[in-house]
Amino acid sequence: MSQDHRSKVAAERREKMRRRLVEAAVTVFATKPQGNVVIEDIVASAQVSRGTFYKYFDSLDELLLKVKMTIGQEVLSMVAAQDRASDDPAAALAYDIKCFMLTVRRYRTIGRFSANMGLGPGELINDLVPDYMTWGQAEGRFCEMPCWLVSTFLKTGVISVMMRLLSGDGEASDANEAVAAVLRCLGVAPEEAARLAQTPGLELEAPEGTLIARVDALRRAQVTGRG
Known part of the structure; x- marks a missing residue:
C-alpha cells in the first residue's frame, strides 16, 4: 500500500467520523434544548468515546457551529x-x-x-x-x-x-x-x-449524501426498527 493510498484512507476515515459526530449532534439537539445538551449525549448517540470526540472538535460549541x-x-x-x-x-x-x-x-x-x-x-x-x-x-x-x-x-x-x-x-x-x-x-x-400568503409552496428534496438526507434516513430507519 503506497503512502498516498494510506493518506487517502486515513482522510476518508476522519471525514466519516466527523460526519458521524455531526449526525449525532443533529439527532441529540432535535430532542433536547440547547442548554441541556452535554458532550456525553453526543458521544453516546455516536457510540464513540470522549477522546474520539476531542480528536475532531474542541468543544460542543464548535460542533454545533459546524452543524449550523x-x-x-x-x-x-x-x-x-x-x-x-x-x-x-x-x-x-x-x-x-x-x-x-x-x-x-x-x-x-x-x-x-x-x-x-x-x-x-x-x-x-x-x-x-x-x-x-x-x-x-x-x-x-x-x-x-x-x-x-x-x-x-x-x-x-x-x-x-x-x-x-x-x-x-x-x-x-x-x-x-x-x-x-x-x-x-x-x-x-x-x-x-x-x-x-395563499401561494402554495413545494417540499424541497435534499440531494442524496447531504446531512439533511442522511439524518432523515437515520430517522426513518429508527422508525422502521421500532415498528
Missing part, C-alpha cells in the same frame, strides 16, 4: 437551485418561505433541530435576504428596512409556525398567517399580503 453551517449551506443550495417562482419579489418571497416550512415538515429531525436552535429562514438562507430586499425595494414592493430586522421578523414568525407544526398543535392556516405578517412588515398592503 452545514445545514445552512444545504438549505441555501436547495432554495437557490429552484427557478424563480415569480417576477414579483413579494410573491417569490412568500413562495420561498412556504417551501422552507414544507421542507421542515418533511425532514422532521432537521425541523426540530432548527426550532430548538432558534434557526429560521433568516439564519438558514441569510445570504438571500439582501438580494430579496434589494430586489423588492427596487421594484417598490418593500419598504426600506435593515436586513437584520427582516431576518428577525422571519425568525419570529416562521419559528413559531415550525414549533406548532412539530408539536402537533398547528393549524392549516398558521403558515399563511405567518407569511402574510412578514409581507405586511415589509410594506405590502394587508389584503394583498393575505392573498399572496
Whole structure:
C-alpha cells in the first residue's frame, strides 16, 4: 500500500467520523434544548468515546457551529437551485418561505433541530435576504428596512409556525398567517399580503449524501426498527 493510498484512507476515515459526530449532534439537539445538551449525549448517540470526540472538535460549541453551517449551506443550495417562482419579489418571497416550512415538515429531525436552535429562514438562507430586499425595494414592493430586522421578523414568525407544526398543535392556516405578517412588515398592503400568503409552496428534496438526507434516513430507519 503506497503512502498516498494510506493518506487517502486515513482522510476518508476522519471525514466519516466527523460526519458521524455531526449526525449525532443533529439527532441529540432535535430532542433536547440547547442548554441541556452535554458532550456525553453526543458521544453516546455516536457510540464513540470522549477522546474520539476531542480528536475532531474542541468543544460542543464548535460542533454545533459546524452543524449550523452545514445545514445552512444545504438549505441555501436547495432554495437557490429552484427557478424563480415569480417576477414579483413579494410573491417569490412568500413562495420561498412556504417551501422552507414544507421542507421542515418533511425532514422532521432537521425541523426540530432548527426550532430548538432558534434557526429560521433568516439564519438558514441569510445570504438571500439582501438580494430579496434589494430586489423588492427596487421594484417598490418593500419598504426600506435593515436586513437584520427582516431576518428577525422571519425568525419570529416562521419559528413559531415550525414549533406548532412539530408539536402537533398547528393549524392549516398558521403558515399563511405567518407569511402574510412578514409581507405586511415589509410594506405590502394587508389584503394583498393575505392573498399572496395563499401561494402554495413545494417540499424541497435534499440531494442524496447531504446531512439533511442522511439524518432523515437515520430517522426513518429508527422508525422502521421500532415498528
